[in-house]
Amino acid sequence: MGRTYLVTGGAGFIGSNFVLTLLSQRPDAKVINLDKLTYAGNLRNLERVMEDPRHVFIKGDICDRELLDGIFRDHDPDFVVNFAAESHVDRSISDPSVFVRTNVLGTGCLLDTSKAAWQQGDSWREGKKYLQVSTDEVYGSLGAEGFFTEETPLDPHSPYSASKAAADLLVKAYHDTYGMPVNITRCSNNYGPYQFPEKLIPLIINNCRNLRELPVYGDGMQIRDWLYVEDHCRAILMVLDRGVPGQVYNIGGHNERTNIFIVKAIISHLRELGFEEVSEGLIRHVADRKGHDRRYGIDPAKIGRELGWQPETMFEQGIIKTIDWYLSNDAWLDEVVSGDYQSYYQRQYGGRG
Numbered sequence: 001m002g003r004t005y006l007v008t009g010g011a012g013f014i015g016s017n018f019v020l021t022l023l024s025q026r027p028d029a030k031v032i033n034l035d036k037l038t039y040a041g042n043l044r045n046l047e048r049v050m051e052d053p054r055h056v057f058i059k060g061d062i063c064d065r066e067l068l069d070g071i072f073r074d075h076d077p078d079f080v081v082n083f084a085a086e087s088h089v090d091r092s093i094s095d096p097s098v099f100v101r102t103n104v105l106g107t108g109c110l111l112d113t114s115k116a117a118w119q120q121g122d123s124w125r126e127g128k129k130y131l132q133v134s135t136d137e138v139y140g141s142l143g144a145e146g147f148f149t150e151e152t153p154l155d156p157h158s159p160y161s162a163s164k165a166a167a168d169l170l171v172k173a174y175h176d177t178y179g180m181p182v183n184i185t186r187c188s189n190n191y192g193p194y195q196f197p198e199k200l201i202p203l204i205i206n207n208c209r210n211l212r213e214l215p216v217y218g219d220g221m222q223i224r225d226w227l228y229v230e231d232h233c234r235a236i237l238m239v240l241d242r243g244v245p246g247q248v249y250n251i252g253g254h255n256e257r258t259n260i261f262i263v264k265a266i267i268s269h270l271r272e273l274g275f276e277e278v279s280e281g282l283i284r285h286v287a288d289r290k291g292h293d294r295r296y297g298i299d300p301a302k303i304g305r306e307l308g309w310q311p312e313t314m315f316e317q318g319i320i321k322t323i324d325w326y327l328s329n330d331a332w333l334d335e336v337v338s339g340d341y342q343s344y345y346q347r348q349y350g351g352r353g
Ligand code: NAD
Pocket: 008, 009, 010, 011, 012, 013, 014, 015, 034, 035, 036, 037, 038, 039, 040, 041, 042, 060, 061, 062, 063, 082, 083, 084, 085, 086, 087, 088, 102, 106, 133, 134, 135, 136, 164, 186, 187, 188, 189, 190, 191, 196
C-alpha cells in the first residue's frame, strides 16, 4: 500500500530533489509538501510535479501548530521528513534569531504534532516514523586526521550548526522519553541542481558566468566532504524504510576537497566548455568567515554496513553534471538571483566584482 510522506522544506534544494526522487521511484507514494517559501524555497524546482495528483503543496510554516494539526487530520502522514530549515552559515552569523525559530522551535512543533497524532497510550501507531535531516556540522571541526562517526560528541560552532544540534537533541529526547520512532541523518555538504547560489558551488558557477570575482574565504584550504544530492536522497529513503528507530546515520561519500580545489575545478571545466575569459585571475581571497570550521569528513561505514547504501555519483562526474545543469537552466539562476539575492550579496561581499 502507498505511504504518505509529509515533507517539510520540500521547495528548497535538497527537499525538492527528494520530492522528485521519491515520486519518480515510488509510483504509489503521496507527498504533502509543506514549505514557507522563504528566499530559499522555489516552486520552480517542483514544476515537474506541480500537476501530479500525488503531490500536494501547502505554503506554510513548521512553527504553525494549528496548520500542522490540520495537515495531520486531513492527510494522516506515515512519515515526517523534516528538511525545513534556515541553512546558510553566513546568514546565521549575521542574524541567528530566525535560525533558532525555524530550526529549533519549528522542529519542536513538528515533533509535538507528530506525537499527538501517532501516540496511543504507551505505544505508537504502526508504521509511523519521524526523520530529522541533520548535518555533519553538528560535530564541529576536524583536525588533519580522523572522521566524524555517529559517536563523535556534538560540538557545533556556528549559530546554524548550534541550532541544528539543538534540534537533534530534541528529536533524541522524544525517542528516549516517549519511545517515539525517529531517525536522524547527518549528511556532509551536498551539491547538485537547484542549490541556491549563496552556497559555494553554485555561487562560483554563477559568478564565473557573469565574470564576477570569485570570493574565497581566508586561505581557501578549508575542507568539505561533498556528496551529490541524489545520493543523499537515496540514503534518506533507505533510512525511512529500514533505519532502526532511535538511530543516527551519517551520510557521506569520502570526497574531501579544499575550497580552492573546488573553485579551480569549476574554472577548469568552464574553460573546457569554451568560457575563455573565466580564469584563476578572478579568484579573490577575502576575509575569513568568523569561527570557520576547518575540516569536515564523514565516516559513512554504519549506513553502508547496516543499510547497504553507497554513493553512486563520483565527484568528477557530479561536478560536471552540476555545472552543465546550471548553464542549461540560466533562466532559473537569473530568477533566483534577482531581488533579495542582490541585497544579500551586497551585504555579504560589499558589492565586489
Ligand atoms: P535550503 O535552504 O535550500 O531549503 C530550506 C527550505 O526550507 C526552503 O524551501 C525554505 O523555504 C524552507 N523553510 C525555511 N523555513 C521554513 C519554515 N519555518 N517552515 C517551512 N519551511 C521553511 O536548504 P537545503 O540545503 O535544501 O537543506 C535542507 C536540509 O538539509 C536542512 O535541514 C539542512 O540543515 C540539511 N542539510 C543541508 C546540507 C547541504 O549541504 N545543503 C547538508 C546536510 C544537511
